[in-house]
Amino acid sequence: MKRLFWLCALAVALAACQRESPAPPSTTTPGAAPQTAPAAPDATVPATRLDDVSESTADYIIGISYQVSTARYPGLAAELKRYADNARAELIEAAKARAQPGGATSAPYDLSLTFTDVMETPSVVAVAADGSSYTGGAHGAPLIARFVWLPQTGRLLTSRELVPGADGWKVISDYVREQLHAALSQRVDADALPPEEREEVVKNASRMIDDGTQPDPADFALFEPMAAPDGRLAGLRFVFAPYQVGPYSDGTQTVEVPAEVLLPHIAPEFRTLFAAPALNSADASR
Incomplete structure (x- = not known):
């Protein structure tokens, strides 16, 4: 019961989160080398809404919070939403399987995921995703991702x-x-x-x-x-x-x-x- 109470409180809190955080302070300092002007939003990429998610059913609880400022980077926003949507879909599928005859019966499955700004400069934008997905067992599986976006070319940078x-x-x-x-x-x-x-x-x-x-x-x-x-x-x-x-x-x-x-x-x-x-x-x- 304590776990269920905590999870419900988390879902309510996430629903109250702001839909968009203010842009982070500039990482440059007075006298720094001049930077390239920020790239204009790519009009060829459809805008992606990053709405916080708060769902609670008898089988699962989901809380997703986008504490990021990605309005200028629709391609990056699409990547964040794709990651969150995939995590949500996997949890719901696991919950459905549990609900079938012979499935496990325990506390609701839950997903908690938060996206936060790491850096925003004209050349590099970075976002962190941190959370966990619980589908039984001693503890949840970690959900950890990093997105490093290059505004000038409109793509993710990979290792x-x-x-x-x-x-x-x-x-x-x-x-x-x-x-x-x-x-x-x-x-x-x-x-x-x-x-x-x-x-x-x-x-x-x-x-x-x-x-x-x-x-x-x-x-x-x-x-x-x-x-x-x-x-x-x-x-x-x-x-x-x-x-x-x-x-x-x-x-x-x-x-x-x-x-x-x-x-x-x-x-x-x-x-x-x-x-x-x-x-x-x-x-x-x-």
């Missing part, structure tokens, strides 16, 4: 396009693994486990890290841009859902990879999106 070479993914994989292993060691040290238990935990978690960060763009499909002072990108924050690089209890994990690591491996057409690495004193004196 495979961004870094086209295998050598680049080897460098990124090595860097990310190093950061994740270091974070794992810190967490285990904080738990003060007995030596044998610590060794087992580190062994299992390390295997998950290595398996989930193969030098393949598919393992790095979720990423979001990090803003530099001049409005370009200081690097990328790679996002790993629960179970990819650790147990469910570790939650979503992220690793920030700076532009200086990425730039040698970025496809030439996207290098201007990134801020040039700052020279250190030794380099500057040459």
